[in-house]
Amino acid sequence: MINRDEFISDEDWREFLAFSKDLETPYVVINPKTIELNYQRLRGFFPYSEIFYAVKANPAPEIISLLAGMGSNFDLASRPELDMVLSLGIQAERLSYGNTIKKAGDVAYFYEKGVRMFATDSKEDLRNIASAAPGSQIYVRILVENSTTADWPLSRKFGCHPDMAYDLIIMARDRGLVPLGISFHVGSQQRDIGQWDDAIAKTKYLFSCLEEYEGIRLSMINLGGGFPTAYIQPTNTLSEYAAEIKRYLVDDFGEDLPRIILEPGRSLVGNSGILASEVVLVSRKNNTALNRWVYLDTGKFNGLLETIDEAIKYPIVTSKDVPGGKEAEVILAGPTCDGQDILYERYKYRLPVDLKIGDRLYFLSTGAYTSSYASVGFNGFAPIKTCIMPLKE
Numbered sequence: 001m002i003n004r005d006e007f008i009s010d011e012d013w014r015e016f017l018a019f020s021k022d023l024e025t026p027y028v029v030i031n032p033k034t035i036e037l038n039y040q041r042l043r044g045f046f047p048y049s050e051i052f053y054a055v056k057a058n059p060a061p062e063i064i065s066l067l068a069g070m071g072s073n074f075d076l077a078s079r080p081e082l083d084m085v086l087s088l089g090i091q092a093e094r095l096s097y098g099n100t101i102k103k104a105g106d107v108a109y110f111y112e113k114g115v116r117m118f119a120t121d122s123k124e125d126l127r128n129i130a131s132a133a134p135g136s137q138i139y140v141r142i143l144v145e146n147s148t149t150a151d152w153p154l155s156r157k158f159g160c161h162p163d164m165a166y167d168l169i170i171m172a173r174d175r176g177l178v179p180l181g182i183s184f185h186v187g188s189q190q191r192d193i194g195q196w197d198d199a200i201a202k203t204k205y206l207f208s209c210l211e212e213y214e215g216i217r218l219s220m221i222n223l224g225g226g227f228p229t230a231y232i233q234p235t236n237t238l239s240e241y242a243a244e245i246k247r248y249l250v251d252d253f254g255e256d257l258p259r260i261i262l263e264p265g266r267s268l269v270g271n272s273g274i275l276a277s278e279v280v281l282v283s284r285k286n287n288t289a290l291n292r293w294v295y296l297d298t299g300k301f302n303g304l305l306e307t308i309d310e311a312i313k314y315p316i317v318t319s320k321d322v323p324g325g326k327e328a329e330v331i332l333a334g335p336t337c338d339g340q341d342i343l344y345e346r347y348k349y350r351l352p353v354d355l356k357i358g359d360r361l362y363f364l365s366t367g368a369y370t371s372s373y374a375s376v377g378f379n380g381f382a383p384i385k386t387c388i389m390p391l392k393e
């Protein structure tokens with residue numbers, strides 16, 4: 001049994017239970033008050049930065065509107081994300097197109113809708129941007145290594161070597177674009193704050209060389225996402241992240257910082273969500289097997305994709321939890337007819353021995369990368385629904 005108090009206040013827990021008591025599982029309930037607090041805290045810790053919420057973490061329109069009302073900007077990855085954000089009345093000046101993998105037609109669409117800020121990491125993409133989005137602002141994403149200390153790494157696929165970033169910035173200028181700066185993403189749920197140190201040092205090197213040899217003055221650093229939310233595996237506090245990152249920035253750039261952008265996803269919405277599921281079956285594979293298999297009505301295909309390789313270990317609460325109650329190890333699995341739909345097998349959750357069919361499991365900190373990752377209906381299981389609690393003053 002986890003210590004629920006470490007993850008959610010008693011009051012928020014009671015409000016969640018009252019709000020959700022008649023909902024049919026599985027579902028994710030979002031508490032917008034938590035997102036509001038997360039946003040204010042991030043603002044407080046990084047007062048010198050602009051926030052571009054990474055919409056993919058949780059694209060619920062209520063969340064986008066809430067963050068827009070608090071002053072957030074938005075980082076987008078596709079046309080449907082752009083259409084959704086624009087339909088909420090958010091202006092194109094507050095948007096960036098951060099996906100480095102895009103079709104020329106997508107670039108043209110964003111440009112036509114008024115977006116003028118584009119990420120890139122390749123010559124081919126930059127050529128497309130130069131022709132389909134003339135005169136736009138460009139930032140180049142550099143490659144950073146983050147495979148061992150980030151719980152959900154984003155390495156290899158995105159970004160380019162700093163030498164290539166150098167060439168891309170020059171090419172951007174030569175093709176009539178505005179070279180804005182450098183971006184990176186140190187990996188999601190990054191537990192090693194030092195990863196920002198390396199990335200900022202590479203960025204500084206690029207700023208200096210480009211100014212010295214090309215006369216190009218970059219003006220912006222995009223520090224990406226990677227800031228933590230609360231799962232079982234502990235992290236430093238956000239205030240420790242902020243203090244260290246500020247120190248790295250000042251060490252490299254002095255007190256007069258360039259424009260700084262953050263692109264948080266997980267850290268803004270992760271702990272705002274609770275995913276509720278029901279036990280479909282509890283069984284053993286033979287009469288003397290020590291471990292029970294607990295099958296749920298949620299799995300990898302309808303909400304819990306980030307259990308791939310058991311990467312994200314959510315805090316789990318059950319409707320049978322009692323202090324001092326007897327518990328034993330279980331293997332947790334989802335409801336579909338797919339062998340991959342096992343949630344946790346190597347990592348052994350201990351759950352009450354009297355857990356039965358129909359009992360509930362609550363996965364805490366499931367506000368990010370759950371509903372937006374659900375398949376459209378594998379095996380007929382619908383994508384998990386999101387319910388937003390009313391925002392009280």
Ligand SMILES: *Cc1c(COP(=O)(O)O)cnc(C)c1O
Pocket residue numbers: 054056057075098099185187188189224225226227263264265266267
């Ligand atoms: C997914 C993503 C983010 C958000 O990352 P988190 O670790 O969830 O904060 C930010 N920037 C880009 C470009 C992304 O793809």
